[in-house]
Every structure is written in structure tokens, then in C-alpha cells.
Amino acid sequence: MVAITLPDGNLRHFDRPVSGADLAAAIGPGLAKAALAVKVDGVVKDLATVIDRNAHVEIVTRSHPDALDLLRHDAAHVMAEAVQELYPGTQITFGPATETGFYYDFARNEAFTPDDLEKIEARMREIVDRDESIAREIWDRDQAVRWFREHGEQFKAEWVSEIPAEEQISIYRQGEWLDLCTGPHLPSTGKLGKAFKLMKLAGAYWRGDPKNPQLQRIYGTVWPDDKQLAQYLHQLEEAEKRDHRRLGREMGLFHFQEEAAGSVFWHPKGHTLYRMLEGYIRTRLGRAGYVEVKTPQLIDRSLWEASGHWDKFRENMFTAETEDRVLALKPMNCPGHVQIFRQGITSYRDLPLRMAEFGSCHRNEASGALHGLMRVRQMTQDDAHIFCMESQIEAEAVAFCDLLQLVYRDFGFDEVHVRFSDRPAVRAGSDAVWDRAEASLRTAVEAAGLPYVVNPGEGAFYGPKLEFVLRDAIGREWQCGTLQLDFVLPERLDASYIGEDGAKHRPVMLHRAIFGSLERFAGILIEHYAGKFPLWLAPLQVVVATITSDADDYAAEVKAALDAAGLRAELDLRNEKITYKVREHSLAKVPVLLVVGKREAEGQTVAVRRLGGKEQEFLALGEAVHRLSVEAASPAA
RNA sequence: GCCGUUGUAGCUCAGGGGUAGAGCAACUGAUUCGUAAUCAGUAGGUCGGAGGUUCGAAUCCUCUCAACGGCACCA
Numbered sequence: 001m002v003a004i005t006l007p008d009g010n011l012r013h014f015d016r017p018v019s020g021a022d023l024a025a026a027i028g029p030g031l032a033k034a035a036l037a038v039k040v041d042g043v044v045k046d047l048a049t050v051i052d053r054n055a056h057v058e059i060v061t062r063s064h065p066d067a068l069d070l071l072r073h074d075a076a077h078v079m080a081e082a083v084q085e086l087y088p089g090t091q092i093t094f095g096p097a098t099e100t101g102f103y104y105d106f107a108r109n110e111a112f113t114p115d116d117l118e119k120i121e122a123r124m125r126e127i128v129d130r131d132e133s134i135a136r137e138i139w140d141r142d143q144a145v146r147w148f149r150e151h152g153e154q155f156k157a158e159w160v161s162e163i164p165a166e167e168q169i170s171i172y173r174q175g176e177w178l179d180l181c182t183g184p185h186l187p188s189t190g191k192l193g194k195a196f197k198l199m200k201l202a203g204a205y206w207r208g209d210p211k212n213p214q215l216q217r218i219y220g221t222v223w224p225d226d227k228q229l230a231q232y233l234h235q236l237e238e239a240e241k242r243d244h245r246r247l248g249r250e251m252g253l254f255h256f257q258e259e260a261a262g263s264v265f266w267h268p269k270g271h272t273l274y275r276m277l278e279g280y281i282r283t284r285l286g287r288a289g290y291v292e293v294k295t296p297q298l299i300d301r302s303l304w305e306a307s308g309h310w311d312k313f314r315e316n317m318f319t320a321e322t323e324d325r326v327l328a329l330k331p332m333n334c335p336g337h338v339q340i341f342r343q344g345i346t347s348y349r350d351l352p353l354r355m356a357e358f359g360s361c362h363r364n365e366a367s368g369a370l371h372g373l374m375r376v377r378q379m380t381q382d383d384a385h386i387f388c389m390e391s392q393i394e395a396e397a398v399a400f401c402d403l404l405q406l407v408y409r410d411f412g413f414d415e416v417h418v419r420f421s422d423r424p425a426v427r428a429g430s431d432a433v434w435d436r437a438e439a440s441l442r443t444a445v446e447a448a449g450l451p452y453v454v455n456p457g458e459g460a461f462y463g464p465k466l467e468f469v470l471r472d473a474i475g476r477e478w479q480c481g482t483l484q485l486d487f488v489l490p491e492r493l494d495a496s497y498i499g500e501d502g503a504k505h506r507p508v509m510l511h512r513a514i515f516g517s518l519e520r521f522a523g524i525l526i527e528h529y530a531g532k533f534p535l536w537l538a539p540l541q542v543v544v545a546t547i548t549s550d551a552d553d554y555a556a557e558v559k560a561a562l563d564a565a566g567l568r569a570e571l572d573l574r575n576e577k578i579t580y581k582v583r584e585h586s587l588a589k590v591p592v593l594l595v596v597g598k599r600e601a602e603g604q605t606v607a608v609r610r611l612g613g614k615e616q617e618f619l620a621l622g623e624a625v626h627r628l629s630v631e632a633a634s635p636a637a
Numbered sequence: 638g639c640c641g642u643u644g645u646a647g648c649u650c651a652g653g654g655g656u657a658g659a660g661c662a663a664c665u666g667a668u669u670c671g672u673a674a675u676c677a678g679u680a681g682g683u684c685g686g687a688g689g690u691u692c693g694a695a696u697c698c699u700c701u702c703a704a705c706g707g708c709a710c711c712a
Contacts, residue, residue: 103707111640111641112641113641113642114641114642199706200641200642200706200707201640201641201642201706201707202640202641202706202707202708203639203640203641203707203708203709204639204640204707204708204709205639205640205708205709208708208709209709210638210639210708210709210710214639214640214708215640215708216640216641217640217707217708219706219707245704245705249647249648250648256703256704257703258685258686258702258703258704259703261702261703261704316710316711361712363711363712365710365711366638366639366709366710366711367638367703368638368639368640368707368708368709368710369638369709369710369711370703370704371705374712375711375712376712379712381712383712467712478712479711479712480712481712482712513712515712516712517712519712520712521712545672546669547669547670547671547672548669548670548671549669550669575667575668575669575670576670576674576675577668577669577670577671577672577674577675578670578671578672579670579671579672579673579674579675580670580673580674580675581672581673582672582673583672583673583674584673584674585673586672586673587673593672595671595672597671598671599671607671607672609672614672616671616672
């Protein structure tokens, strides 16, 4: 007897083990047709899976939340089958579902072209029409290795032979094609449907290691129906419209050019945004007890040798030579800050010492890594190092997490992903010190109320770190803030303080940043706001636009009043229709338009039009200026 | 750095061996018109850069630079 509990609470009894398909058929013919898989006690399995004990079972159909992963994974298999039919000799390697679709990595000597994608897609549709049945088989390990070798699948053969001995070798066969896979899968290729699209070609290393052969990856997306596919493609278009590189150009914020790859030319408007951000965070840091310093751009190689950067970070550093010395452009501010700390004698009473710098750092990033403002070679960090005693770590870390959340909230980032990166295999410092460091950091992140995921072994060689990750408009994640504990640099650069006991002690350093880099954060904000900045950040806040030249004199008065209130305003006296002016300034994403004509001039009023708004508000000039200047205040003010 | 793709006017793009084209933007003139495009005209490019093939190269070949999409790396 098998008792199966359905999601609606109904209980079904069977006198012998029953497959998912049988169960669906027993419930109803419609469901039997729609069934893609079964979820047994919370685990999704093939429809053919035999349930031989009492269980809670759901039938997974296209509309089920778990259907998407099945479709994605199956689409990868169908694509691989199509590719091998069309391009014999191509080896299959690995092809998982992703957050928005799927990919499959192939090994083939000739490069796939964008035209090939169309052919592959067409063949995939044929395979769906063939409705090949998909079945799971358990193979003997040696048999599997032999089979893949004989069929020229070197990568698969390697993979199989490395599967742990206690695991079964599970093979999925669809039609005449087969692949090593843990599943689960759809019952047949016809169930995949045709709401898929191959998106792009890319290179990828076998097992993610640059030392391994490079494979060709084909990305695709798949959805339960055409409508959702169209919706997804539309979303991508919308995301593209708010790409910071595009908005940066359209709004005249910044540009890049070949001669300075990876470095930003900030235009007046973009630099206004930059200055607002810098001013904001400076205020926040000052209030949190930080002092601000400035340290040299070029420092002799001997200091970088002492700090360990010459050894660990050399390939990312730009160097310069003069006379017989080698200097390096600083990639980080920390060694400079230790030099300031070392001036004179520091008492435990001076700790914690929070030393901030808007340091312009240069890092020679790989050319392929450069990406608009998000990844540059010259960046300015909102950097600071907190020198403290070990006993102060936790309080400082908690205070930092609070400050960081306060800042992120000011920009509307309510969801922050936190990664906790713990001790790496290669590290400095004793295990006891690491135990303490990790424990204090964990306590801090928990005390700050931040959910986090552990990122095992990804900490810096000198200490564990927290990474604070924001997500951009196109779904890419960017690390912004960071908090790192460092027991090594104070030692290497011989920083010390005099303790209560009158003896010398090593301080601990906390490396921390909230924006990360001003460049990246600006880029994220441009995408986050889609260029429609809140008033305090908008490079140009108000345009005063006249209806006819009769209002020119009054418009100048309005502009003067805005200037006096410290608002960033421009005057538009051009001989153009007001509709033209409204359109132009709307496209330029100016937050506030003050329209003045004869009526306003006579009544000393303004017609306030908000970006994107349909309504106008008629206010007395003084009232309008007052309201706008209140609204334009920085959240840190 | 690796793989693939792309570089033509400020922007979006067409042209594909016989020495460059459109739309928008810009500029000039006219229009004084109350909330997302007034009309007319003018100007603008050594076709990313360097070599080569050719009587002739934006177009074909080689190298190189940059950008884009990934991979790897990272704020």
C-alpha cells in the first residue's frame, strides 16, 4: 500500500508502487497530459519515477514554479543534440540551467557563427516536433567511460571517471542522443515547447580554469510560453535603455576614448553627480568619527615590497621609472595610511583611529574586464582604514554595517546581498587569530541584522571579509562595499601603539568601503534611477522655460532666485514652442521644469512641471523655490 | 589575458574594388506659438590605426588598437 498526499490535502491509496505518470493519470486525463515531472516530498523527479512509499506528491506542470528549471535544462540538452546533429565531431561538455535560461559548452575546432545559431534553433524545433522520449538509465562506470571514449567525447569521459565512487552514473537518453546528467528531465522533447531563443556565443574555459582548453558556449533562454518569452525579451530591451554607458552619453555625463582605456572623462554634468556623491559620503564619514587624509599617488617600490603588494599584486600595478628608482602608482591606499599612523607614537587612547581617503587608485585590469564605469583602471574609493585593538573589532564592524545600511537606504537599495568570505587555503596568521577574526565578523554581521551567505575560502590572505553586493538593471551583481579584517599589514609595515600596560602592541586594521568606488557606484546609480535622479543628485535640477519672449525678464528673476537658493538651474529663453522645450528637457531628464509666461510674470508665480508628470502645479515664486531647496537637500544634510 | 562579434558624420545605421549616403542632433534664417517635435536652408566624415594586394581600397589580405557579449580576474 502506498498513500500519496496531494497538495490539496487529498489522500490517494494505491495497492502497489506507482509512477508519477500513473498518478497524474489517476487524478485526471488533463493532468496526465500536462504533467512534466513529479515533486516527491519536495524533490523534483522524472515523471517516470516510481513512488513506492507514502509521500507528499505534486504533479509539476508548465505553470508550476519548478517547471522553468526543467525546461531550461531540457533546452540545453535539445540544443546539444541539435548541435551534434548539425556539426558532427563537436564534443559535448556541460550545460546547466541559469537564472534566465541555459547554456551548453561545446568543444569544436571551428568557431560557431551567429548564423549557426539560427540553424541550431531551427533544428531544435525539429527535435521538439519529433517528440523524442527521454529516459533515465543507470550505467556501469567503466561502460560509460568506454562509451564516451569510443564516441570521441573526451570531456565527458574525463567527467565520468571523476564522479565519486558512491554516486550512480546516470545517463539520459533522448531519441538516439544521450548525455551524462543527474536530471531530472521532461518525459519527452515535445514537452519543451518552442518558446526558446538562442541568445549569444561566448568563450568559456573547461571547468572554469584558464589553463584548460577553451570551449564555445552557446547561451539561450526558454519560457513556458511565447508570451513570457516576449516579456523577457522586452525586459532586456528596457534594461538596455538604462545601461549607464548609453545614458552617460545621452545625458552628457562622461565619455571614454581609446587613448585612455578604462579611465573616465567626467563631463561637467557627470562630475556634478560625482561631487555630490563625494560630498555626501564625506559628511556621513565625518559624522561617524572618521578623519580624512591624502597620500601620494607614486610611491617607491620598496614600500610595496614591504607591504607585500609587489609580491601579491604586481601584475595589477602600473609602474614608472625616474633616475634609478622604480615607483608604482598606488593600487590601494592602505600602505600610505599605515605611514601616517606610524608618525609619532600612538596610544591605546587614540584607538580606534578611523582614517579615510578619497584615494585615486590605479589598477591594471585585464583588458577584457573593463566595463564602463563598473570596471575601470583608475578609480576613486571611499576608502578608510580603522586602526583598532582586537577588543574593538566587533563594535567597529557593527558600527560600519549600520553606517553602510544607512547609506544604501539613502539611495533606495533596501536589498543588499552579503557574502562572508572566510579563511583561504593560503593565508597568513595563526588559526587562533583566524578563529577570533571570523567570529567577530560573524557576530558583527548578525548584530547588524544582515542576512549573508558564506563564501568559503574566498577571504583575503590577511583576513576574512564581508562583501556587500548590489544588483544592476540588467541583473548583473556588483560588489560595492567591503569590510576586511587585516592582521598582517600592521605587522609587515610595523605599525604599533602603546597599550595600557605601557608595552608596544600591534593594532588590527579594518579595510572598509561603502560605495566601493565612486565610479562604479555612480554607474549603478545611473542604472538604478534610469537617469532620473532624485533632485539632490541631479546634475541640472531646474530649467526655467519661457512661453514667449514677453516673459524673459521675469524668467531671469526666477533663475536668480533659484541660484540664490543654491539650486542648479538653467534658463531656456529660446524662440521655440513650449511643447518643444518640454519635450527636450524631458528627454534630458531634467527633474523640474518651471514654465513662465505672461500670466506667471504678472502674478509672480511659476508653473511647476515634474519630469514624467502630466500635471502642473501653480505656485508663488517664493514658495516654489523654498519647496525645491528643501527637496534638494542631501539626505546627509 | 582568452573566445566570439563589431568599428563609416555628434547619435542610430545603409553602402561592400571606380575615391561616401539617410534620419535625428548641430548651425543659419523665418516663426512669439501655454506643457513631449514649427518651417526652410546650411555645414559636417583622410570610413578605428598601420602595412600590403591592385591602375584604383571604406570595400580584399596581414598586423594592431578599442568597444561590445561572455570566460577568467575583481571595487
